[in-house]
Amino acid sequence: MEEEIKSEFTKGGFTLDGEEEILQKCLTYCIQYKLSASDIVADWDLYSINRGLDSTIRSSHMGAFLEQLQNEQMDKVRVKASGLHLYSNDVSMILNGNYGETEAILNTPPDKLTSAREKSSDSAQRTNSIKLTSEKPLESVTPFGTRKNKFVVQLMLNEHPNTQTIKAEEDHANSEDEIIKRVQPSKKCSLVINRSQPEPGCRFMYDRIEDKFNFLENCIKKRTTAYVSSGLYDEPVDPSVASQKSIFAVGMICCEEEGRLKEKPILLQSSVEHSGGQRVRLDLQKLNQFSVFPGQVVGVEGHNPSGHCLIASNIIDYVGLSASSGEEYPSKRQALNHNLQLSKASPDTPEVSLIVAAGPFTTSDNLLFEPLTDLLAYARRKQPQLLVLLGPFIDSDHPELRKGTINQTFDEMFRLEILGKLQDYVEYMGSTVHAILMPSVRDANHDFVFPQPAFEIHPADFSNQINSISNPGMFCANQVEVACCTVDILKHLSAEEICRNPQGGSKQRLTNLAKHVLNQQSFYPLYPPSEDVPLDFSLASKALHFSSIPDILILPSDLAHFVKVVSVGDVNEGEEQVKCMCVNPGRLARGEGGGFFVEINYRGNPDSSNASVIRI
Numbered sequence: 001m002e003e004e005i006k007s008e009f010t011k012g013g014f015t016l017d018g019e020e021e022i023l024q025k026c027l028t029y030c031i032q033y034k035l036s037a038s039d040i041v042a043d044w045d046l047y048s049i050n051r052g053l054d055s056t057i058r059s060s061h062m063g064a065f066l067e068q069l070q071n072e073q074m075d076k077v078r079v080k081a082s083g084l085h086l087y088s089n090d091v092s093m094i095l096n097g098n099y100g101e102t103e104a105i106l107n108t109p110p111d112k113l114t115s116a117r118e119k120s121s122d123s124a125q126r127t128n129s130i131k132l133t134s135e136k137p138l139e140s141v142t143p144f145g146t147r148k149n150k151f152v153v154q155l156m157l158n159e160h161p162n163t164q165t166i167k168a169e170e171d172h173a174n175s176e177d178e179i180i181k182r183v184q185p186s187k188k189c190s191l192v193i194n195r196s197q198p199e200p201g202c203r204f205m206y207d208r209i210e211d212k213f214n215f216l217e218n219c220i221k222k223r224t225t226a227y228v229s230s231g232l233y234d235e236p237v238d239p240s241v242a243s244q245k246s247i248f249a250v251g252m253i254c255c256e257e258e259g260r261l262k263e264k265p266i267l268l269q270s271s272v273e274h275s276g277g278q279r280v281r282l283d284l285q286k287l288n289q290f291s292v293f294p295g296q297v298v299g300v301e302g303h304n305p306s307g308h309c310l311i312a313s314n315i316i317d318y319v320g321l322s323a324s325s326g327e328e329y330p331s332k333r334q335a336l337n338h339n340l341q342l343s344k345a346s347p348d349t350p351e352v353s354l355i356v357a358a359g360p361f362t363t364s365d366n367l368l369f370e371p372l373t374d375l376l377a378y379a380r381r382k383q384p385q386l387l388v389l390l391g392p393f394i395d396s397d398h399p400e401l402r403k404g405t406i407n408q409t410f411d412e413m414f415r416l417e418i419l420g421k422l423q424d425y426v427e428y429m430g431s432t433v434h435a436i437l438m439p440s441v442r443d444a445n446h447d448f449v450f451p452q453p454a455f456e457i458h459p460a461d462f463s464n465q466i467n468s469i470s471n472p473g474m475f476c477a478n479q480v481e482v483a484c485c486t487v488d489i490l491k492h493l494s495a496e497e498i499c500r501n502p503q504g505g506s507k508q509r510l511t512n513l514a515k516h517v518l519n520q521q522s523f524y525p526l527y528p529p530s531e532d533v534p535l536d537f538s539l540a541s542k543a544l545h546f547s548s549i550p551d552i553l554i555l556p557s558d559l560a561h562f563v564k565v566v567s568v569g570d571v572n573e574g575e576e577q578v579k580c581m582c583v584n585p586g587r588l589a590r591g592e593g594g595g596f597f598v599e600i601n602y603r604g605n606p607d608s609s610n611a612s613v614i615r616i
Helices: 002-011 019-033 037-051 059-082 088-095 110-127 163-173 209-229 328-342 370-382 399-403 410-429 489-496 509-520 537-543
Strands: 015-017 056-058 152-157 191-193 243-255 266-270 279-283 290-292 297-304 309-316 351-358 386-390 434-438 466-468 473-477 480-484 498-500 552-554 562-568 578-584 596-603 605-615
Touching (some): 002 019, 002 037, 015 019, 019 059, 209 243, 209 297, 209 537, 279 297, 351 370, 351 480, 370 410, 386 410, 434 473, 489 509, 509 552, 562 605, 578 596, 578 605
Parallel strands (some): 351 386, 434 466, 480 552, 552 578
Antiparallel strands (some): 152 605, 243 266, 243 297, 266 279, 290 498, 297 309, 351 596
């Protein structure tokens, strides 16, 4: 039994500090409460999430853990021993004082009625300090509601002067008789939506093989033009032709047959113009470092003595902005600056405060949207100029939605639980703040396609303060350019990328994954796409590529949360380095517990800005 417990902890990613003592205590718990090894590990996982513990289990944690197990078992025994059948609505009304005590339970013996009253009184005391969500009666205390620490700073970029006051503000706000004072943000946020493709109501999933071909060919052609325009490289040649001289070729990394690059040979597919679309085997043995993935468009320097294999001596995966943007970027920048000048509140220095959170916005055991309620309460206290919420909002993977037992449509749930709460938020905060919503392919109330149109929200209903943008999308807040995409490209790249790091070099895997998105200037540079991504190539050409490096790039992922400043450019090649703040806010809800969100204060450039990843 101890070996089973140890194996289950290892599968869950936990390490034991004081293994023998912990396993003995866990064995005692299992025998005492008739639990299996998987049950005890599941209980510990929930316990550690609610209390913000790391993956290392210490014997000092076991006492509090035992106390929680005892309380859970006692609650189960009370429910079984009471012998009462209480309708949930009646119990909720009792707790809220809407029913008289004698009206709630009829034809009940006096001794059982007394125990039921005591139980109701205990339950009422436990729920006094928990806020009800969406003004609905709370039928039971959820695991999310019982957590002790609400907001804990997990990670900081630079120094955040306001994070030290989080706990004090939380304690101040949790007082039952305390009224949170309404304070207007000091500066109004000017907002310009840069990208709105595809349009709502567009026709999708009718793409043809021709659309796929044109998309891939245009990716290679644009990259080829950019390399030549930079003046650093010669005109590319056909890499499949035998040559003893060093050549320069541009093509797309692909895999022979179906499979992963680790298991199959790496091929380079050049453009139809230069090689007729033929592929040639790519040998990377001479390179000290590289990082490639299927769909990546790169420049390769090397030689092909036999005509069957291109031996690479250098791989170039970045093109300078001056070469890649062409005429599109300056005109777009001029139009953007013109729009910003029309705004009354455009600061001289790009500066904005924002809170970023990615769904799911409710825990897996209910549809009360408690994490979203707590996030909005936090935002009311911190007063950000911009609130960015990324889907899924109505998660199609939620257990309750999969059961099909809800009595609302998905659109009704979205309007009530999401838009209703946000409307209350912006009305409370005043006209100086904005909220932005971005859908996800997991949203049950929206189109299952990528790129994805924005939610159809009528701005007049919310005084233009609640806006929705397409997925992926870009917007400009106080001259700070922000780009977002809710498809988990970091996770998909992590599964397909192969790399070699130089000896002694640091392995910054998450930074490299985000850097791929910036280097390729595409929100989804992977090809073929992951099986769960409904990529429509007829819409992709106008929506996936971006011509300028944004100031902030937001890529929510199931991988570890992070906030990093990423430098794009090669100093050795004479390119000026451009810096971007890359953010993975994590998920606001994780299982039955809380997750993470990010608070950012952007001032001028990424190096002078600060950000915090906060656990809820």
